[in-house]
Amino acid sequence: MDISKLVKKQKDFFETGKTKDVDFRIESLNKLQESIKKYEQKIGQALKEDLNKSEFESYMTEIGMALSDLSFIKKRVRKWSKDKRVLTPLSQFHAKSFIRKEPYGVTLIISPWNYPFLLCIEPLIGAIAAGNCAILKVAEDSPNTSKVITEMIAETFPEEYITVVNGGKEVATELLEQKLDYIFYTGGITVGKIVMEKAAKNLTPVTLELGGKSPCIVEESADLKIAAKRIVFGKYLNSGQTCVAPDYLLLQNSVKEEFEKYLKEYIALFYTNEPLKNEDYTNIINERHFNRLINLIKGEKVIHGGDIDRETLKIEPTILDKITLDSPIMQEEIFGPILPIICFDTIEEVEDIILRGEKPLALYLFTKNKKVERDILRNISFGSGCVNDTIIQLATSRMPFGGVGNSGMGAYHGKYSFDTFTHEKSIVKKYNWIDLPIRYMPYTEFKLKLLKLFLK
DSSP: OOHHHHHHHHHHHHHTTGGGOHHHHHHHHHHHHHHHHHTHHHHHHHHHHHHOOOHHHHIIIIIHHHHHHHHHHHHHHHHHHSOEEEOOOGGGOSEEEEEEEEEOSEEEEEOOSSSTTHHHHHHHHHHHHHTOEEEEEOOTTSHHHHHHHHHHHHHHSOTTTEEEEOOSHHHHHHHHHSOOSEEEEESOHHHHHHHHHHHHHTTOOEEEEOOOOOEEEEOTTSOHHHHHHHHHHHHHGGGGOOTTSOOEEEEEGGGHHHHHHHHHHHHHHHHOSOGGGOTTSOOOSOHHHHHHHHHHHTTSEEEEOOOEETTTTEEOOEEEESOOTTSGGGSSOOOSSEEEEEEESSHHHHHHHHHHSOOOSEEEEEOSOHHHHHHHHHHOOOSEEEESSSSGGGSOSSSOBOOOGGGEEOOBSTHHHHHHTEEEEEEEEEOSSOOOGGGSSSOOHHHHHHHHHHHO
8 A cells, every 4th residue: 555645645535625514524423333333243253353352341342432432422513513702802803703623634543452443433533523534553463353444444435535554563654754634643652652753753743542550549448349349340351451450559558458358359250260261351462462461470479360371362360469669560551460569558658659650541549538539639640530430431422531741642532532633723803894003003102001901
């Protein structure tokens, strides 16, 4: 595929103005919705082949979430696309001021392998709603899902409007060399920096959805059984390969023994006593990541799990104890089914530990103490999070999802997806029946006094 010709083809199509028509956008969203439903079984099978996701988990965390956000946006895009009137300053009398919502043009969406359907299609929904063309660079590490997405998009849209590009690092690099109008990247921090560096050469705006070490805090006042249940769900969902999964657990010493017991109970309840034989338990995406995770377990104190199956690339839900900030597992995002525990005595210790690192993508706090809740939410910067639950902050189209600092920039979901792919063009329409002379030379003392009245 000639990448430069593809970009030129999309630029030519965008310049026809067809995508700016709101009816065209809604029709496109309808087509995408129908196509997802048509391909639902194929998508589920591909996710099973790539990650061993169960039918339930595939729908709950990928297909269903995409359809839900699509439906939410489709119903509201006409309203969002309208010009927005704003008040005009008295100094600009007589005029009308408004903001016009304008698509960027040709957008590039680079999606990851961990939620290969959702994290490709959800940004695309925003790009379509805002009136853009889109090139989708799908993940090579989830080839079956990428193949289905390629087939589905090719059947639904012409390539000059929306198309899929497959390939590895070389293809991604060539795409990033093009003069695009917007880049939306989901993935790791290292590649995210490369994306931003490439985008800077053409001054292309970017959204970076990255990751990092998201802390989960269990304070002594928490409902320990519910906390354990919800942490096990959030941590081991998709075998820990979730950007907002609790990365490590900060556990108050006073409840350590009791809480660890509940964690083990819920792991057994959810995944059975033989999780490696559980057909619904997700595998690690490939051997490279599998080996990386095994090395993170080596030499650490395993208090639950730790067994592996190299043939199926499965690692048991694992808990590590006696972890310090200097432990190897605390030097990188885990992105796997391993939960390290760091103990603390006071909540001030928690703040100090988290503030030593980069700003996390997510933070989870389990407490009934209002002061603790207030202090943590006020004092620590993070992308999004929950009090007394994990990861569910993603499952709404009414709030933005995104990182801060090292965990990313920009946000999407619902209207925030539309806003991300939209340029707000400010316009003042001035009327001709009066033309105040104050701004024109020659400048006088009287004009200065009037100016100060207007602009104070």
